[in-house]
Amino acid sequence: MEKKNIMDAPVLYDEQNTFRGVMKRLFRENKLAILSLVIIAIFVIGAVFAPWLTPYGYEDIDPINRLSGLSKEHPLGADELGRDVLTRLLYGSRISLLVGIVPTIISMLAGAVLGIVAGYMGGRVDSVIMRLADIMLAFPSMLLAMVIMYTLGDGIINIFLALALVNWASVARIVRAETLKLREAEFVEAARSIGVSNFKIMWRHIMPNCIPSMIVLFTLNIPSAILSESSLSFLGLGIEKPMASWGMMVNIGRQYLYNNPELSLVPSIAIMLIVLAFNFLGDGLRDVLDPHLKKQ
Amino acid sequence: MEKMTLQVNDLCTSFFTDKGEIKAVNHVSFDVPKRSIIGIVGESGCGKSMTARSVMRLLKYPGKIVSGSIAIEDKELTALTEAEMSNVRGEEISMIFQEPMTSLNPVMKVGKQVQEVVLLHRKVTKQEAKKEVIRIFEKVGISEPEKRYECYPHELSGGLRQRVMIAMAMICRPKLLIADEPTTALDVTVEAQILELMKNLRDEIGTSIILISHNLGVVAELCDYVHVMYAGRIVEQAETFELFDNPKHPYTIGLMNAVDSLEKKQGVLDTIPGTVPNLLDLPEGCSFEPRCGKRCEKCVECVPELHEIAPGHLVRCHACGQEV
Numbered sequence: 001m002e003k004k005n006i007m008d009a010p011v012l013y014d015e016q017n018t019f020r021g022v023m024k025r026l027f028r029e030n031k032l033a034i035l036s037l038v039i040i041a042i043f044v045i046g047a048v049f050a051p052w053l054t055p056y057g058y059e060d061i062d063p064i065n066r067l068s069g070l071s072k073e074h075p076l077g078a079d080e081l082g083r084d085v086l087t088r089l090l091y092g093s094r095i096s097l098l099v100g101i102v103p104t105i106i107s108m109l110a111g112a113v114l115g116i117v118a119g120y121m122g123g124r125v126d127s128v129i130m131r132l133a134d135i136m137l138a139f140p141s142m143l144l145a146m147v148i149m150y151t152l153g154d155g156i157i158n159i160f161l162a163l164a165l166v167n168w169a170s171v172a173r174i175v176r177a178e179t180l181k182l183r184e185a186e187f188v189e190a191a192r193s194i195g196v197s198n199f200k201i202m203w204r205h206i207m208p209n210c211i212p213s214m215i216v217l218f219t220l221n222i223p224s225a226i227l228s229e230s231s232l233s234f235l236g237l238g239i240e241k242p243m244a245s246w247g248m249m250v251n252i253g254r255q256y257l258y259n260n261p262e263l264s265l266v267p268s269i270a271i272m273l274i275v276l277a278f279n280f281l282g283d284g285l286r287d288v289l290d291p292h293l294k295k296q
Numbered sequence: 297m298e299k300m301t302l303q304v305n306d307l308c309t310s311f312f313t314d315k316g317e318i319k320a321v322n323h324v325s326f327d328v329p330k331r332s333i334i335g336i337v338g339e340s341g342c343g344k345s346m347t348a349r350s351v352m353r354l355l356k357y358p359g360k361i362v363s364g365s366i367a368i369e370d371k372e373l374t375a376l377t378e379a380e381m382s383n384v385r386g387e388e389i390s391m392i393f394q395e396p397m398t399s400l401n402p403v404m405k406v407g408k409q410v411q412e413v414v415l416l417h418r419k420v421t422k423q424e425a426k427k428e429v430i431r432i433f434e435k436v437g438i439s440e441p442e443k444r445y446e447c448y449p450h451e452l453s454g455g456l457r458q459r460v461m462i463a464m465a466m467i468c469r470p471k472l473l474i475a476d477e478p479t480t481a482l483d484v485t486v487e488a489q490i491l492e493l494m495k496n497l498r499d500e501i502g503t504s505i506i507l508i509s510h511n512l513g514v515v516a517e518l519c520d521y522v523h524v525m526y527a528g529r530i531v532e533q534a535e536t537f538e539l540f541d542n543p544k545h546p547y548t549i550g551l552m553n554a555v556d557s558l559e560k561k562q563g564v565l566d567t568i569p570g571t572v573p574n575l576l577d578l579p580e581g582c583s584f585e586p587r588c589g590k591r592c593e594k595c596v597e598c599v600p601e602l603h604e605i606a607p608g609h610l611v612r613c614h615a616c617g618q619e620v
Contacts, residue, residue, distance in 0.1 A: 122357075186398040193352055193393075194386030194413045194464060197379075204412075208403045 025288045033284025036277035043093050043274055050090040058091040059083065059242045067260050077262040079252055085266055088244035092267065095156065095245045096274065099229040100222040103163035108218055110164065111171025112210065116202050118172065119179025130176065136169035145228055149237040156239050159232065163225050174217060178210045212289040219282035223275035230271050246271050300369075301471050301504040302328040302351070302389075307364035309343075309350045318575045320346040320359070322528035328472065333498060333505040335519035335536070337512060337551070341572055343528040344508045348474045351506075352391055353381050368471060387417045390465035394477040396457035400449040406457075407433075407445030410464045417468050432463045435500075436493060455486035459493070466497055473497075474506045479514065491518055512555055516540055524548050527573055527583040530602065534609035544605060544616045546588045582614065590615040 026033050046053065056062075062073075062082035070077050076085040118129040136144075148162040182188060183206070191201050232238045233247030246267040253263030309321035321343045328334050336344045349355050351366055353373060366373040368388055376384065393399045401409060407429055414425040426445070433441035436459045449457060458478060465473055475494065479487040495518060498505055509515050515522055515536070522539045524532040524547065532545040543549045550568040570587035579585055585595040594600075594614045602610045 186393055186395055187401045189354060190391075190393055190399040190461070190464075191401070191412075192354055192385065193391040195382045195384070195416055196386075196412065197382055204404070205401050209401070211403070 022285070022288055026284055030284035030287060032280050036280040036284070039273055039277040040281065043270075043277075044097065046090045047093040047097050050087070050094065053090060054084065054087040056084040056087040058088050058244045060087075067256060069260060070262065076266050077260060079249075079263055080256065085249070085263065088249060089246070089266060089270055092244040092246045092249060093270065093274075095239060095243065096226050096229065096271070098156070099159055099163065100226040100274075100278070103160045103167065104218060104221045104225050106160065106164035107167035108171055108214060108221070111168040111173075112175045112207070112214060114168070115172040115175025116179050116206055116210070119176040120183055120198070120202050120206060126176075129172065133169035133172050136166070137173075141166045142228065142231065145232060146235065146237055149232055154238065154240045156243075159229055159238060162232075163228055166228070167221060167225065171214075171217060171221070174213065175210055178213055179206055182206050182209050216282055216286040216289060219278055219285055223278040226271065226275055226278075299330050300327045301330050301332075302506075303365075303367045304347075304351065305365045305367075307347070307350060307366060308362040309346055309355065310360060310362050312358045312360065316576050319528050319578070320575065321350055323364075324525075324528075324530055325364075326523055326530065326533065328504045328506060329520075330504060331498065331502050332520040333495075333507055333518050334521040334523065335507045335509060335515035336523045336525055337509055337515050338525035339510060339551075339572060341575075342525045344525050345476055347525070348391065348476050348506065348508055351472075351474060352385060352389060354385075354391075383417070386413050386465075386470070387468050388470050389472045389474065390468070390470045391474040391476060392458070392461045392465050392478050394480050396454050396461055396481060399461055400457055402449055404448070405445065406447055406449055406452065406460045410460065410467060413464055413467050428467065429463070432467045433460075436460075436463045436466070436497075437489070438463070454482055455489065458482060458486075458490055462490070462493065462497070466501065466503065469501050470503055472506065473503050474508070476508045477510070478507075480509075480511075487514070494518070512551060524551070527578065528575060529583065529599075529612060530610075531584065531612045532610065533602075534606075538606065538609050542606070542609070544609070544611045545584075545613050546590050546615070547584050550587075582612075588615075 060083065062078060062084070064082065065071065065074060065078045066080055066082035068074060068078050068082075074084050074086070076089065078084055079088070114129050114133075118126040145162045145166050148165060149158060152158040152161065188201060188205055191205050196205070229238060229245065230247030230250070233245040234251045236251065238248055239245050249267040250264045250271075253260065253265075253267070256263055304327070305325050307321055307324045308319065311318040311320055324343075324347055326334070336347060338344050346355070346359070349359075350361050351373070353361070355361070361374060364374070368384070371384075373381065373384065400406060407426070410429045410432070411422070411425045414420060414428055415422070418425070420428070430441045430445060433444060438444050438456060438459050444452070444456070449460075452460065473494075478494070479490050482490065491514060494505060497503060507515065507518055519536050522534065522536050523530050524539075524545065526547050532539065532543070532548045534542075539548065540552070543552055547568070550566070553566040554568065556565055568587055573579060573583055573586065579596070581594075581596045581598055582588070582591075582600055585591050588595065592614060600612050600614045602612045604610050605616060
């Protein structure tokens with residue numbers, strides 16, 4: 001045992017998948033993703049500091065300036081009640097980001113747990129979970145969300161529920177596919193050979209290996225949730241009335257489209273920007289995290 | 297009689313597929329004496345890995361142990377529940393695998409993976425477990441153990457990874473270690489180091505080892521007893537020297553002739569003609585009969601029994617000295 005081994009090379013530092021490593025490579029390879037990150041950051045700052053960024057509240061009425069167009073008092077115009085569009089846009093970004101993130105997290109967690117259990121256990125458990133997922137996916141998701149919202153009534157919590165319920169199935173499918181692959185991996189067998197229980201194998205060995213694809217899925221699911229919320233709000237099935245949501249603002253502006261296009265245009269552009277930003281970020285992350293797509 | 301670590305008796309393992317039952321392990325019996333290294337050799341698909349997996353009870357669906365007993369120091373493994381078996385794995389029997397590249401979880405620090413075993417089987421704190429991991433890392437010849445503890449598998453070389461696997465398997469001082477072709481994926485210099493290491497650990501910790509290999513050289517180097525398997529059956533078993541000096545079964549002889557050596561000075565390697573029989577459709581008689589140079593009518597009719605031709609040397613062949 002005294003012998004020095006030739007293979008004991010010094011420990012190499014590898015920047016592979018640490019947070020800093022990913023960011024560095026993202027910066028090097030994908031400037032668009034970095035730009036997206038900046039745009040998202042701006043919206044987040046706007047949402048968090050909304051009360052300090054504008055002198056108005058989101059339901060403050062200024063009847064003299066209603067439908068005034070772009071002006072000094074109202075840089076992005078005022079709506080039919082004279083509410084400041086910029087203010088409502090900032091407050092609306094709170095709703096949009098929240099709706100983008102919270103139901104996505106819920107559906108990711110539910111989908112990941114169900115997907116891992118289905119993939120790892122196999123057999124009857126797998127069949128039951130995946131048939132449920134198939135049923136969810138067979139419904140047109142927008143219609144399903146509308147039905148849920150219609151039955152539960154307006155309100156942000158109900159939006160969370162509706163969107164989470166609509167989205168978990170696709171997550172479960174992807175995670176299950178990943179699990180099926182990992183289940184056959186030798187390290188899972190090795191873990192079993194040292195007496196690790198099934199639950200611990202799923203939690204400590206399979207789940208962490210799914211995380212890269214889940215991060216990508218997360219960033220790609222956020223914009224679809226934001227879009228769904230906007231569509232629901234546009235159709236009048238969104239949040240409760242005095243609160244501002246981008247979809248609702250587009251809907252209100254619709255009636256004044258000829259004389260005051262900014263009322264619909266400004267929130268539409270905001271929706272487009274944030275959705276594109278999240279999509280580009282997701283694409284960039286996928287390129288960085290998935291070794292198979294690298295360097296083509 | 298000396299004490300046995302493991303006694304396998306009349307073990308049958310089958311895979312129940314759509315096409316029928318595949319008898320991967322067919323009435324296999326062997327003993328592993330304390331502090332010994334036994335080898336199981338045979339070509340691909342002869343059931344050596346399946347024997348190991350049956351002992352660990354790690355068969356994948358649709359594989360199943362059909363009959364037989366596996367006892368580790370009087371504890372019958374086939375009768376244990378899955379939860380009890382989990383306690384045995386890693387604690388009393390452990391296994392190292394062929395591919396050190398894929399046997400470690402790529403997103404977990406290797407130290408943590410080894411620590412997991414200790415935490416599973418011993419009531420110790422995380423700090424104590426870590427200390428123990430570093431101690432075993434030193435023992436298996438990993439330099440700078442504290443530093444390697446924090447490494448991810450992709451940062452280590454193949455040999456180091458196999459050392460980590462060995463550390464993982466040995467840290468609870470199991471009674472039995474099953475090494476399923478532990479050096480196949482490694483280059484020759486590293487192979488020699490790993491074999492040396494296993495031998496040392498046997499001497500130090502007193503673990504018995506089952507070495508599964510298709511490499512006769514490795515087996516000759518390391519093992520006390522050798523079992524030769526063919527098509528799910530043990531065809532010859534003997535002490536290593538006896539087997540290599542005095543191989544009896546035509547298949548064993550064929551295997552030995554197929555090994556290249558510098559003295560032979562011949563252009564073409566000897567091979568055994570034909571291929572391994574389809575396990576779905578085994579011949580009624582001796583399964584080696586279609587490829588055998590010494591076959592007779594009896595070989596077609598019935599499967600030969602394992603019989604002793606010299607003390608401790610058993611052969612399953614009609615042509616080999618039954619009358620003696």
